[in-house]
Amino acid sequence: MTMAIQKQKPEKDAPHYAGHRQRLRERFVSSGANALQDYELLELLLFNAIPRRDVKPLAKTLLKKFGSLAELMSAPHAMLTQVDGVSENVATAIKTTFAIAERMIKQELMQKPILNNWTRLMDYCHMSMAHENKEHFRILFMNKKNELIADEIQGSGTVDHTPAYPREIVKRSLELGATALILMHNHPSGDPKPSRADIDMTNAIIEAARPFEITIHDHVIIARNGHTSFRNEGLI
Numbered sequence: 001m002t003m004a005i006q007k008q009k010p011e012k013d014a015p016h017y018a019g020h021r022q023r024l025r026e027r028f029v030s031s032g033a034n035a036l037q038d039y040e041l042l043e044l045l046l047f048n049a050i051p052r053r054d055v056k057p058l059a060k061t062l063l064k065k066f067g068s069l070a071e072l073m074s075a076p077h078a079m080l081t082q083v084d085g086v087s088e089n090v091a092t093a094i095k096t097t098f099a100i101a102e103r104m105i106k107q108e109l110m111q112k113p114i115l116n117n118w119t120r121l122m123d124y125c126h127m128s129m130a131h132e133n134k135e136h137f138r139i140l141f142m143n144k145k146n147e148l149i150a151d152e153i154q155g156s157g158t159v160d161h162t163p164a165y166p167r168e169i170v171k172r173s174l175e176l177g178a179t180a181l182i183l184m185h186n187h188p189s190g191d192p193k194p195s196r197a198d199i200d201m202t203n204a205i206i207e208a209a210r211p212f213e214i215t216i217h218d219h220v221i222i223a224r225n226g227h228t229s230f231r232n233e234g235l236i
Helices: 016-031 038-049 056-066 069-074 088-109 114-129 166-176 196-212
Strands: 136-142 148-156 180-186 215-223 226-229
Touching: 016 038, 038 056, 038 069, 038 088, 056 069, 069 088, 088 114, 088 148, 114 136, 114 180, 114 215, 114 226, 136 166, 148 166, 166 196, 180 196, 196 215
Parallel strands: 180 215
Antiparallel strands: 136 148, 136 180, 215 226
C-alpha cells in the first residue's frame, strides 16, 4: 500500500517589524534611554498603542511635524489626532505618558521648600507651560516654611494676554493659608521678556498682598526659549 505524502504548507513569514521591536526593547533594557534616538523612544511608546504595524515611519513623522519630543508630548489631544495614522488610542498613549512625567515632578516638589528646588521647579514649569499656545497665569502657594502647598492656574487667556485679578489672588491665598507666592505665566511667542503690562500687573499684586503679609517671592515668565525671573532682573 502506498501512502501519499502531503507537503506541509510553509509558515507565513513574521512581519519584518517584529524582530525590530524585540531588538529595540532589548537595547532599551540593556543600554538605557540614552542609547536610543528620540524617534526610537517614541517607537517604544507606540508599540503598545499600535500592536500590528511598523511604527517607525509614524514616529519620524510626528517628530518632524512637531519639531521635538517636548513639543509633541505637550501638543493638544485634538492636534495629535489630526496627524494621519494617529488614532484616539495613540493620542491617549502620548498624553498619558506626558501626564505621568508631569505628575512625577510635581509630587517631588509638593510639601518641600520650593526655593531650595529651583532647578526642578523650572523643569516642571517648562514642561507644563512652555509649549502652550495660550497664556496661562499660574500661582504657586507656599506656607511659612516656603513649602509648596498648592499649584493652581488662576486664569487663561489668548495668545498674548491673560487676566490676573489681585483681589482674587489674595482671597485664594488666605483660603489656603498661604504666606508666600510665586507668580508664573507663559509667553506662547517664545520670548520670555516681560512686557510693561506684566510689570504693572506684578506690582499691583504685590501691593494687594502687602497688608496681609503675603510675600511675592518672584514672578517667572516661561517660554520655549527660556524663562525670565523678575527677582533676578531686579523687577521685584
